[in-house]
Amino acid sequence: MDADFLVVGSGIAGLTCALRCAAAGSVLLVTKDRLPESSSQYAQGGIASVWSPEDTFESHIEDTLGAGAGLCHRDVVEVVVREGPARVRDLIALGVRFDGREDPEGWAYDLGQEGGHSQRRILHALDATGHEIIRALSEAVRAAPHVRILENHLAVDLLLDRSSEPATCWGAYVLDRATSAVHRTVARATFLCAGGAGKVYLYTSNPDVATGDGIAMAYRAGAPVANMEFIQFHPTCLYHPQAKSFLLTEALRGEGAVLRRPDGERFMDRYDPRAELAPRDIVARAIDNEMKVHGWESVYLDISHRDPAWIRTRFPTVYERCLTFGFDLTKGPVPVVPAAHYCCGGVVTDLEGRTALPRLYACGENACTGLHGANRLASNSLLEALVFASRASAHACAAIARDRATPPSIRPWDPGAATDSDEAVVVTQNWDEIRRFMWNYVGIVRSDRRLSRARERIALLQEEIRQYYWHVLLTSDLAELRNIAAVAECIITCAQQRRESRGLHYTIDHPSPDPGWARDTVIRRGPDGVADVARVVGG
Numbered sequence: 001m002d003a004d005f006l007v008v009g010s011g012i013a014g015l016t017c018a019l020r021c022a023a024a025g026s027v028l029l030v031t032k033d034r035l036p037e038s039s040s041q042y043a044q045g046g047i048a049s050v051w052s053p054e055d056t057f058e059s060h061i062e063d064t065l066g067a068g069a070g071l072c073h074r075d076v077v078e079v080v081v082r083e084g085p086a087r088v089r090d091l092i093a094l095g096v097r098f099d100g101r102e103d104p105e106g107w108a109y110d111l112g113q114e115g116g117h118s119q120r121r122i123l124h125a126l127d128a129t130g131h132e133i134i135r136a137l138s139e140a141v142r143a144a145p146h147v148r149i150l151e152n153h154l155a156v157d158l159l160l161d162r163s164s165e166p167a168t169c170w171g172a173y174v175l176d177r178a179t180s181a182v183h184r185t186v187a188r189a190t191f192l193c194a195g196g197a198g199k200v201y202l203y204t205s206n207p208d209v210a211t212g213d214g215i216a217m218a219y220r221a222g223a224p225v226a227n228m229e230f231i232q233f234h235p236t237c238l239y240h241p242q243a244k245s246f247l248l249t250e251a252l253r254g255e256g257a258v259l260r261r262p263d264g265e266r267f268m269d270r271y272d273p274r275a276e277l278a279p280r281d282i283v284a285r286a287i288d289n290e291m292k293v294h295g296w297e298s299v300y301l302d303i304s305h306r307d308p309a310w311i312r313t314r315f316p317t318v319y320e321r322c323l324t325f326g327f328d329l330t331k332g333p334v335p336v337v338p339a340a341h342y343c344c345g346g347v348v349t350d351l352e353g354r355t356a357l358p359r360l361y362a363c364g365e366n367a368c369t370g371l372h373g374a375n376r377l378a379s380n381s382l383l384e385a386l387v388f389a390s391r392a393s394a395h396a397c398a399a400i401a402r403d404r405a406t407p408p409s410i411r412p413w414d415p416g417a418a419t420d421s422d423e424a425v426v427v428t429q430n431w432d433e434i435r436r437f438m439w440n441y442v443g444i445v446r447s448d449r450r451l452s453r454a455r456e457r458i459a460l461l462q463e464e465i466r467q468y469y470w471h472v473l474l475t476s477d478l479a480e481l482r483n484i485a486a487v488a489e490c491i492i493t494c495a496q497q498r499r500e501s502r503g504l505h506y507t508i509d510h511p512s513p514d515p516g517w518a519r520d521t522v523i524r525r526g527p528d529g530v531a532d533v534a535r536v537v538g539g
């Protein structure tokens with residue numbers, strides 16, 4: 001046994017699991033880049049939680065259900081919202097410093113408000129909340145006894161005992177990126193905390209690590225995956241060739257920023273009476289339409305009418321970052337495009353974060369808990385990750401305490417006849433192709449025909465990748481390519497099933513919601529474990 005607990009990923013979910021499980025046994029945390037590198041680290045807006053006396057759990061619950069367009073699981077929403085404040089207090093106890101000011105009764109937190117929230121309930125640390133949370137969690141995990149951290153290690157596939165149905169998970173094969181060795185890593189409980197899948201799309205706000213590895217691994221292992229058609233596109237990422245993935249927070253529009261065409265004219269009021277304050281899926285669709293109809297490469301976001309000193313103080317990160325690319329937020333509009341931002345679907349889990357595979361948990365963005373339904377309410381994702389990482393860890397710690405099972409003998413990684421690749425171009429070519437056709441055919445606006453085209457493309461590429469995969473020595477690029485292809489397949493399959501428009505899934509062939517479709521789209525890989533044809537297994 002390499003550890004009692006194997007944690008894959010070091011965002012808010014993975015670090016929380018590692019910290020909590022360290023009290024009950026040995027923890028091995030593997031993360032494919034440096035420890036802080038994650039979407040969590042780049043979260044700007046903040047974390048939603050009922051905090052002020054004017055706010056209520058009922059109000060946060062109703063806001064979440066409203067955003068989810070009929071697909072949220074009410075029991076899950078109740079749990080996340082009601083446990084939220086306690087989990088946020090845990091962060092504060094760890095040393096996370098949320099913004100506020102001294103008042104006679106102590107520290108009065110500054111609560112932000114974002115689209116879809118009817119109350120001020122977003123705790124934040126300026127516009128770099130994720131950075132502050134990951135700083136405190138990383139320090140705590142590094143100081144915790146019994147936690148071994150392996151940076152630059154990428155989990156490739158789960159270790160499965162297939163003598164039971166469903167298979168039992170006993171850890172993962174892990175690639176050491178420095179040596180290219182693949183280690184069989186055995187653990188009593190495995191936590192998939194590998195984050196989202198924004199890199200499946202050409203434009204994304206996500207960092208490079210977001211290649212949907214957790215979802216792909218679980219899908220290959222036969223675990224049900226759900227609601228992958230619900231990809232949230234953030235309306236405003238900075239458009240600049242070098243500004244890969246830089247997001248301009250929604251709070252800018254909350255504070256009065258407006259969207260303009262290249263000729264300076266505003267356009268949002270033609271799409272929604274709330275104009276720039278419409279929900280982000282409406283804003284993203286409007287920008288996408290303006291760009292496609294006129295052939296523009298971007299539109300523009302403008303907050304330059306506000307006081308320059310206030311802009312610099314309220315949005316220091318965004319201001320500084322824009323400046324490095326030659327755009328001064330205080331002086332004029334900056335070019336923006338929509339970008340894939342958040343994956344509402346993922347590995348199906350229950351209220352304890354358990355997947356359908358014994359000994360396998362999934363937490364954070366790679367899980368589908370039932371909280372978000374068809375659309376995520378802003379700032380609910382950090383909260384969800386925190387609450388479920390805590391619940392899953394508590395469950396796993398209790399289970400491990402009474403666990404006497406010995407792991408089955410699992411074969412070491414077998415490179416077979418694989419040789420060094422002399423055709424790395426296969427990886428870059430397929431990588432670019434998938435991301436581009438996913439953007440064009442399975443993006444913000446979909447149609448039956450575009451989805452069929454995407455389905456044909458992904459089938460061909462999957463076959464090519466499969467052949468290549470087993471003939472060359474494994475690299476992290478190849479593992480990631482295989483994962484974005486698997487996730488693309490899941491998104492296309494789910495999108496083809498849902499013949500209506502709901503929440504984040506919009507198709508011109510079925511533009512309205514259909515009450516008969518008020519249910520999750522659950523898919524699972526074929527039972528032979530080889531075929532990549534997804535079967536629809538649930539309603």
Ligand SMILES: Cc1cc2nc3c(=O)[nH]c(=O)nc-3n(C[C@H](O)[C@H](O)[C@H](O)COP(=O)(O)OP(=O)(O)OC[C@H]3O[C@@H](n4cnc5c(N)ncnc54)[C@H](O)[C@@H]3O)c2cc1C
Nearest residue numbers: 009010011013032038039040045046155195364365379382
């Ligand atoms: C720019 C941006 C701003 C956001 N702002 C907000 C916000 O204000 N509020 C909010 O609630 N949400 C926000 N979100 C969403 C939120 O940040 C994420 O949903 C959340 O942080 C996900 O946490 P996580 O722990 O599940 O995954 P992540 O934080 O993405 O962590 C995943 C980890 O897994 C590792 N990993 C991935 N694959 C492997 C593998 N195969 N092997 C080993 N390690 C692996 C990664 O390196 C990383 O460490 C934002 C997202 C982005 C991108």
